[in-house]
Amino acid sequence: MSGPEQWGDTVDRREYLAWGYLRRVIEASRGDLLELLWPGGETSQPADVVDVAERIATRDTGLPDGLLQATANRYCADPRQDAEIARRRGMRLIFPGCPEWPRRLDDSFFSLHGAGVGSDSTVRGLSTAPFSLWVEGEGRLDRLVQLSVAMVGTRAPSRYGREVAQQFATELGLAGYSVVSGGALGIDRVCHEAALDCGASSIAVLASGPDVDYPSAHGPLFRRIRQHGCTVSEYPPGVPPARHRFLTRNRLVAGLALGTVVLQAPLRSGALNTANWSEAMVKPTLAVPGPVTSAGFQGCLKYIRDNRAAMAICAGDIREQLEPLGRGAAPGEPELPFGKTALTLSETMVFDACAIGSEAHAGSVSDVQAATGLSGNLVMRTLRDLEKRGYVRREGSRWIKAPGTR
Amino acid sequence: MSGPEQWGDTVDRREYLAWGYLRRVIEASRGDLLELLWPGGETSQPADVVDVAERIATRDTGLPDGLLQATANRYCADPRQDAEIARRRGMRLIFPGCPEWPRRLDDSFFSLHGAGVGSDSTVRGLSTAPFSLWVEGEGRLDRLVQLSVAMVGTRAPSRYGREVAQQFATELGLAGYSVVSGGALGIDRVCHEAALDCGASSIAVLASGPDVDYPSAHGPLFRRIRQHGCTVSEYPPGVPPARHRFLTRNRLVAGLALGTVVLQAPLRSGALNTANWSEAMVKPTLAVPGPVTSAGFQGCLKYIRDNRAAMAICAGDIREQLEPLGRGAAPGEPELPFGKTALTLSETMVFDACAIGSEAHAGSVSDVQAATGLSGNLVMRTLRDLEKRGYVRREGSRWIKAPGTR
Numbered sequence: 001m002s003g004p005e006q007w008g009d010t011v012d013r014r015e016y017l018a019w020g021y022l023r024r025v026i027e028a029s030r031g032d033l034l035e036l037l038w039p040g041g042e043t044s045q046p047a048d049v050v051d052v053a054e055r056i057a058t059r060d061t062g063l064p065d066g067l068l069q070a071t072a073n074r075y076c077a078d079p080r081q082d083a084e085i086a087r088r089r090g091m092r093l094i095f096p097g098c099p100e101w102p103r104r105l106d107d108s109f110f111s112l113h114g115a116g117v118g119s120d121s122t123v124r125g126l127s128t129a130p131f132s133l134w135v136e137g138e139g140r141l142d143r144l145v146q147l148s149v150a151m152v153g154t155r156a157p158s159r160y161g162r163e164v165a166q167q168f169a170t171e172l173g174l175a176g177y178s179v180v181s182g183g184a185l186g187i188d189r190v191c192h193e194a195a196l197d198c199g200a201s202s203i204a205v206l207a208s209g210p211d212v213d214y215p216s217a218h219g220p221l222f223r224r225i226r227q228h229g230c231t232v233s234e235y236p237p238g239v240p241p242a243r244h245r246f247l248t249r250n251r252l253v254a255g256l257a258l259g260t261v262v263l264q265a266p267l268r269s270g271a272l273n274t275a276n277w278s279e280a281m282v283k284p285t286l287a288v289p290g291p292v293t294s295a296g297f298q299g300c301l302k303y304i305r306d307n308r309a310a311m312a313i314c315a316g317d318i319r320e321q322l323e324p325l326g327r328g329a330a331p332g333e334p335e336l337p338f339g340k341t342a343l344t345l346s347e348t349m350v351f352d353a354c355a356i357g358s359e360a361h362a363g364s365v366s367d368v369q370a371a372t373g374l375s376g377n378l379v380m381r382t383l384r385d386l387e388k389r390g391y392v393r394r395e396g397s398r399w400i401k402a403p404g405t406r
Numbered sequence: 407m408s409g410p411e412q413w414g415d416t417v418d419r420r421e422y423l424a425w426g427y428l429r430r431v432i433e434a435s436r437g438d439l440l441e442l443l444w445p446g447g448e449t450s451q452p453a454d455v456v457d458v459a460e461r462i463a464t465r466d467t468g469l470p471d472g473l474l475q476a477t478a479n480r481y482c483a484d485p486r487q488d489a490e491i492a493r494r495r496g497m498r499l500i501f502p503g504c505p506e507w508p509r510r511l512d513d514s515f516f517s518l519h520g521a522g523v524g525s526d527s528t529v530r531g532l533s534t535a536p537f538s539l540w541v542e543g544e545g546r547l548d549r550l551v552q553l554s555v556a557m558v559g560t561r562a563p564s565r566y567g568r569e570v571a572q573q574f575a576t577e578l579g580l581a582g583y584s585v586v587s588g589g590a591l592g593i594d595r596v597c598h599e600a601a602l603d604c605g606a607s608s609i610a611v612l613a614s615g616p617d618v619d620y621p622s623a624h625g626p627l628f629r630r631i632r633q634h635g636c637t638v639s640e641y642p643p644g645v646p647p648a649r650h651r652f653l654t655r656n657r658l659v660a661g662l663a664l665g666t667v668v669l670q671a672p673l674r675s676g677a678l679n680t681a682n683w684s685e686a687m688v689k690p691t692l693a694v695p696g697p698v699t700s701a702g703f704q705g706c707l708k709y710i711r712d713n714r715a716a717m718a719i720c721a722g723d724i725r726e727q728l729e730p731l732g733r734g735a736a737p738g739e740p741e742l743p744f745g746k747t748a749l750t751l752s753e754t755m756v757f758d759a760c761a762i763g764s765e766a767h768a769g770s771v772s773d774v775q776a777a778t779g780l781s782g783n784l785v786m787r788t789l790r791d792l793e794k795r796g797y798v799r800r801e802g803s804r805w806i807k808a809p810g811t812r
Contacts, residue, residue: 160697160699163699164697164698164699167699288698289695289696289697289698289707289710289717290695290696290697290698291566291570291695291696291697292570292694292695292696292718292719292720293566293569293570293573298719301695301717301719302719304695304710304717305716305717305718305719305723310711311695311707311710311711311717312698312711313698313704313707313708313711314698317711
């Protein structure tokens, strides 16, 4: 069972099985595993995944203790079983570097950690980046998320809540958005159906294997989603849902979308957990208000009142918050002369907000956001772009102006 | 009809009649009149009001042309008639300097002009301070407004809108608040009645004389208000309401209260005009959300979404915004050493946000607000207090640090 032979014949096949093995023996994700896989940081090339998988399978005592303990019950798993199930059912495992891997996820977790949300986070649930995803469906995940909105809410919506969810999901679907949501009763379902009904795609991020239809009554819904989009999960085929997996799943809902809208949520609601992730990832986070006399809307109302969510009165409010992202400089934005090349106005703002070398407590993503007033995603995107072009560099969670660029 | 003899016998009587004469011949208020009455500025002692009234009555060509034109049709008015009606009915005319004059009105208009809202304002309606008010009722206006909240809204509320208005007005009434509102059908009425029903007082600011019951169906309501509070107006006894008087009246509703709450308002609503005044007076301005599918709430929703109003989910949200005002430094707030004396933390923040002499474009009330994050009223109150104590002085609409205080 252990040893290289189980990973198959060709290099590609061996890698695929190694990723699948890790996905099977690791519950969701782990920081110590990520450090082994990407020793140069999350944005670098991965280490030899076959080697990492083999070390776990052979109980290499050089591995972190936590990782050995976490895999003590599952390390004998045979990845060929998952591969065979996946082949028969048409599922695939994707990981950073695959063409289908959604780059936005990397950005989301990069922002998350740049904002100082780590293992000791107040955001409930695992804050570590996913190292791979199981996907089932006709839609290609990387394309589906290009214009995507997370739409979440209570499993027990009011008639008004359903009505608004349907209306907003339809309008966003017609505008070309994919809906990202869980697979639950209530708001999740209303939003998926509205998107599919108008010919748009949707993505259900599951707290079980991507092939597990939970609740079972949603089997027909998931089949429709897989025809026009996909189901996605950190869990391998056949894994049943579990309470902790829902919280952990929520970070992927927020992470895959441009921003999150809470349609209807009482004070205690998984939808607010997703909103927390969206907020921590410095993404646009919105909520729809309802009657102050309705318990079912107290979560939305509180988040709006406390400025943790912007108010979405209409689908246009959501588009206004989401669409500038990725467009970079607004059309017609003048480029400012800057050294030998040229920066746009927003690039200049972001650059100016980065720290100079000696400023020890400046240059975090939130500093840059505060100084520029730009959205979190635009700030992140601009920072990475400026980094590539040599204007700034990253030092821990700080962004520093490169020498000679001032 | 003209000449000193008409102002009566005693000095007090002559002054009273002179104020009453001005109230009768001037529609609401006028900047040129205020300049004649308070040549040293609004906060100084007034000029001889009998003299000003006589000059208008005798058509003194030295008066501003606008003032002469504005009084051309009414200058023959005999103030003894109003005084006699008022005596019989138990009304009184109050003006700055009277014990019953609400000092908060002066603060409100001081803030308004400090914030740069003048005759060319985008706030619809007259922005000039009232120079006197007619009052009818058992309640003493200055005392009623000490803890008061403007509660305004549409004349055609939904059941939900009525329900929330009643609930919030009751809770605020039980907490000791007077309700300030207009006298209209709908939200105005619901709020007045809820306050009176729980033993609180209310103030109806009318767009007609304080003795004119409009709409006439509100006669019994206005009698209750006068028993436990008062009706107030810039218009003398018997003057009928008119369209422009409603807009002009709204600034007094906002001006008399600590802050304004919009209970339910569609996109076009007089209640939003009152909210605009409240905002321009840098007072807490709140709105209650409702269903996004209801036209009747679009005004509230828009103001919340656009951060022009804070969201009031419960009466506690309103109290939280209103009650810190006037308390000055929070209990237990440490005093910081500052020169020879001591400033509280908020005083230090306000002081630090004032301009130094050479900064030509700094130190406005909104600058100080932005820099400190304190509420508008607390900023104004602190500035005035620091002015009295010699730390800062006013220069036009800017606040400057006094020399030697840095």
